[in-house]
Amino acid sequence: MDKQKFIELFKETIDMEDKEIKGDVVFRELEEWDSLALLSVIAMIDDEYDIIIQGNDFKSLNTLNDIMTYINDNK
Amino acid sequence: MADLTFDNIGISHLQACVPENTIINRRYTDYFSEEEADAIVDKTGIEERRFAKEGVCSSDLVYHAAKKLIDENSIDLSQVKFLIFVSQTADYKMPASSVILQHRLGLGQDCMAFDMNLGCSGFVYGLSTMYSLVQSAFSDKAKGLLLVGETRSRVYSARDRKTAYLFGDAGVACLISKGLKFGESHFDLNSNGELENLIKINTGGSRNPSTVDSLTMEITDSHGNVRTEEHGYMDGTEVFNFVISNIPNSVKSFLNRIELAAQDVSFFVFHQANKFMNNHLKKKLRIPNEKYISNLDRFGNTSSVSIPLVISTEMLNNTLDKSNTLLCGFGVGMSWANALLDLNQTQIGDLLEC
Numbered sequence A: 001m002d003k004q005k006f007i008e009l010f011k012e013t014i015d016m017e018d019k020e021i022k023g024d025v026v027f028r029e030l031e032e033w034d035s036l037a038l039l040s041v042i043a044m045i046d047d048e049y050d051i052i053i054q055g056n057d058f059k060s061l062n063t064l065n066d067i068m069t070y071i072n073d074n075k
Numbered sequence B: 001m002a003d004l005t006f007d008n009i010g011i012s013h014l015q016a017c018v019p020e021n022t023i024i025n026r027r028y029t030d031y032f033s034e035e036e037a038d039a040i041v042d043k044t045g046i047e048e049r050r051f052a053k054e055g056v057c058s059s060d061l062v063y064h065a066a067k068k069l070i071d072e073n074s075i076d077l078s079q080v081k082f083l084i085f086v087s088q089t090a091d092y093k094m095p096a097s098s099v100i101l102q103h104r105l106g107l108g109q110d111c112m113a114f115d116m117n118l119g120c121s122g123f124v125y126g127l128s129t130m131y132s133l134v135q136s137a138f139s140d141k142a143k144g145l146l147l148v149g150e151t152r153s154r155v156y157s158a159r160d161r162k163t164a165y166l167f168g169d170a171g172v173a174c175l176i177s178k179g180l181k182f183g184e185s186h187f188d189l190n191s192n193g194e195l196e197n198l199i200k201i202n203t204g205g206s207r208n209p210s211t212v213d214s215l216t217m218e219i220t221d222s223h224g225n226v227r228t229e230e231h232g233y234m235d236g237t238e239v240f241n242f243v244i245s246n247i248p249n250s251v252k253s254f255l256n257r258i259e260l261a262a263q264d265v266s267f268f269v270f271h272q273a274n275k276f277m278n279n280h281l282k283k284k285l286r287i288p289n290e291k292y293i294s295n296l297d298r299f300g301n302t303s304s305v306s307i308p309l310v311i312s313t314e315m316l317n318n319t320l321d322k323s324n325t326l327l328c329g330f331g332v333g334m335s336w337a338n339a340l341l342d343l344n345q346t347q348i349g350d351l352l353e354c
Helices: A003-013 A035-049 A055-059 A064-074 B034-044 B058-072 B097-104 B122-136 B212-216 B236-257 B275-284 B303-315
Strands: B002-007 B009-018 B022-024 B048-050 B080-086 B112-116 B143-151 B169-178 B184-191 B199-201 B232-234 B267-270 B325-331 B335-341
Touching (some): A003 A035, A003 A064, A035 B236, A035 B275, A055 B236, B009 B058, B009 B122, B009 B303, B048 B169, B058 B097, B058 B143, B058 B169, B080 B122, B097 B112, B112 B122, B122 B143, B122 B303, B122 B325, B184 B236, B236 B275, B236 B335, B267 B275, B267 B303, B303 B325
Parallel strands (some): B080 B143, B267 B325
Antiparallel strands (some): B002 B184, B009 B169, B199 B232, B325 B335
């Protein structure tokens, strides 16, 4: 998967386009992260990658790299 | 899915009633800041809702809607043989509010009346049940009154950010009758009780009777949201996951079963949950803007009333073809249902504010 594209989509989804983040960022520690951000990201991943990450599975993911690995492993 | 098909049964008249009292969400700041309110409104798309005045119940909202429907259309009450009241905010634990409404509306004693305790799937469930009754009625002139009412404003805690800005009150009355002009209609109805804990009021029923604690003890979550056990709660993430995992596929298999292509659907009317969830469904099902109707911004989530309330406000004076209107209700239970019907012959009354 295109890492850069995923990061851009992620930033767009939670309204932080003007900040720079890398794949190893712990997304839960971002200022913009809240329960609505979580739902937006789940929806974005469903739209873009046709995968629905269940709440329980998402709890075990900590960085953007973790999310990308999950998507790759479960496509 | 439980599949039902009907011929020549339909909604002849539809009338909605909403409380006059309007809550402007961006100024709903007793417990949350303006910034927080703005952020919630931006994400959920719900700008305004209606809250019933103190002393006004769901049954009152549907009573006013039904009275207007009956009076404006000179309905012969002796022909109304069935009354179903769909609500999870009924007047009493017993007797059923539907029976009280039979009396208030002046219907005959030979009228079957009962309550149906369902939420967001309630209108489609109630409609399919009413269609079944009217179809089986002894008399060809028999009619059914489907009344759907909710005062969800009182169910959730105003200090629980997760639910405080979502819900509104409303009532709708529909008259269902036989008629060739209505053509075919289809329903499919589903349940998954494993998910009972996604949207729930824990106490006040038989399983966990009310106690002094349940009524007064405050439960605070990790984000500072406060409610009691007598308040409703909703696990937003799990509900969202449920909806996006199940509803698009449910709609697609329903359309498959009835052999209708998505592009031949005239209008899609979804339960009005929140802009975020509904937009996702719209995208996933590739619904073009002109076929998607909504009034979420003005009335919020009115649970079982949301689907007929959208029909009322968005189809009134709308001359576009409605012969293949798809209804999709999903929510508390979890329970979900789809319907495909012709609404061209349905007379919609002007919205009543009371």
